Amino acid sequence: MTDETISISFGRGHLSLRLPGIARPTLIRKQALPKIADQPAAIAAALNEPIGSPPLAELARGRKSACILICDITRPVPNRLFLRPMIETMIEAGIPRGKIVVLIATGLHRPNLGDELAELVGDPWVLENVRVENHYARNEEDHIDLGPTVTRGTPVKLDRRFVEADLRIATGLVEPHFMAGWSGGRKVIAPGVAHHQTIRTFHSARFMEDPLAVQCNLIGNPLHEEQLEIVRMLGDVYGLNTVLDEDRDLVCVSFGEIIASHAAAVAFISEVTQITSSRKFSTIVTSSAGYPLDKTYYQTIKGMVTPLDILEPGGTLIIASECSEGFGSAEFREAQARLVDLGPERFLATLTAKNLAEIDEWQTEMQLKPMRLGRIELYTTGLSGDDRTLTGVHMIDDIGKAIERSIAKSGDTAVAIIPEGPYVVPRFAA
Incomplete structure (x- = not known):
């Protein structure tokens, strides 16, 4: 042989x-998934026909400010495809461009700066037209204390740029996550733009050693349940979720109410990602x-x-x-x-x-x-x-x-x- x-x-x-x-x-x-032939059209369709919410143009109308969360450099999210159309829609709806911020959900990772920031955003127009800033989990003054979760008492402190925004959107990539079940959606908020105390509570042994805190599982997963509770503490939040194939090409995009739109992306990718042996x-x-x-x-x-x-x-x-x-x-x-x-x-x-x-x-x-x-x-x-x-x-x-x-x-x-x-x-x- x-x-x-x-x-x-x-x-x-x-x-x-x-x-x-x-x-x-x-x-x-x-499993092989059909590639999206017209990616800009798919993004536009997702923004115009969302899950569980009005279209983005309607959501943005009358808002005074907006914060868009993006993942940091550790996730290959195709930000270049959706940031500009989202921001242009917001500006056309009347949100002043100076009141729109793209916030990098670093969690406790290092900031993304310089050439790396340009690579992450993927579109010079975005960097030229709105603020793009990093989240710093250790900066006390950057966070608002929302109090503890009811279920497990997790202290909830989140970046004030996101909490205080009139329109809040989290974007990300949905893929298996070895603790939270699936990445994207609610996870971009916590731990993405959470204070270090919130993040360190999430990652304590009482969560980490739970047998349900594993990849591809959301049912009874304590991390996921805490993340959902944090989302509900915030009020209205929306999400744009992407799914990529092995070639890093876009195969699915969903937009809408953050929990529902994330669930739709998980349903799309779940069966083809979990392979039986x-x-x-x-x-x-x-x-x-x-x-x-x-x-x-x-x-x-x-x-x-x-x-x-x-x-x-x-x-x-x-x-x-x-x-x-x-x-x-x-x-x-x-x-x-x-x-x-x-x-x-x-x-x-x-x-x-x-x-x-x-x-x-x-x-x-x-x-x-x-x-x-x-x-x-x-x-x-x-x-x-x-x-x-x-x-x-x-x-x-x-x-x-x-x-x-x-x-x-x-x-x-x-x-x-x-x-x-x-x-x-x-x-x-x-």
Whole structure:
């Protein structure tokens, strides 16, 4: 049997895998979806025929100000397609352009500035005509305290630019999320433009260790339920949701009342994203979905968690991530250092008594899930020195040889390959 080459997402392109001749590969990817031939027309139709709300032109009429939330650089949202038509509609309806702000929902991520900001917005006209600003979760004066949620007592503090806007719209990408079930919609508000105390409550162990806080699940998911309660505390909020295929082309766009429009996008993508497998695998090769999600090791952990349902206990999970921007925040580095020093069980014990998680330690907590189940091996070109040690996983320089070793160890030649990483969710069904 000759070697077979398959490619997976890596950086801004793809990484070719040379599989050993004995390997029996199973490709796990989203079902093909028809591409939208006329994307501007699809955006216009969504804005004119919304779900659960009047058209945008009618919503904007008589409003004095507007705030549009967009995701930060870690999400490949096609902002270039919809920001200008949304803003032009608002201006034509009478909202002064000086009272329209595009607010980047950074959560606790770093701000997007300079060339990166231009790339994120994707349209020079937007930058020239309205304010585009970053959310800073640690700036106390930037937030309004809405009080705690009734259900779980989460303190709710949100960016005042969004809370005080006369017209509030959150935009984003709907894809599997390893804690909140699905990204987009309500998640762009919290944690997107929330105060650090709100975010750190969301990411405490009482939420993170809940068995229902997993990808593709909204029913009983405590994070999702808190996000919905926060939306209702705000009052009228609207959402524009996009869905992309493996080529990053637009295949679905919905607009309208934020909860209803998000639910419509989830319904569209849910079945084609969750792929049933009739077996588990002792060897899995996956990615961090390429750029921009594989810019840091911090984001890479998402790709380790998503395929766990089809990993045989004791199996090997091989993940490729460029990590072009390196490791992640200083806080995440400190959490990883504690994991390496204490080991998984003792590290988790330090988290369970906290009401507020330390910043970015929740991603380290999520790494415990694959570590409990099997062996994690990482191929990257962006980490060196101590950073490689602080991952807490096994570093490899040759994916083909890693596959050979895994097959030799397990005696099973079947290999699952997930080119798009965390954007695809395998489900085991015997």
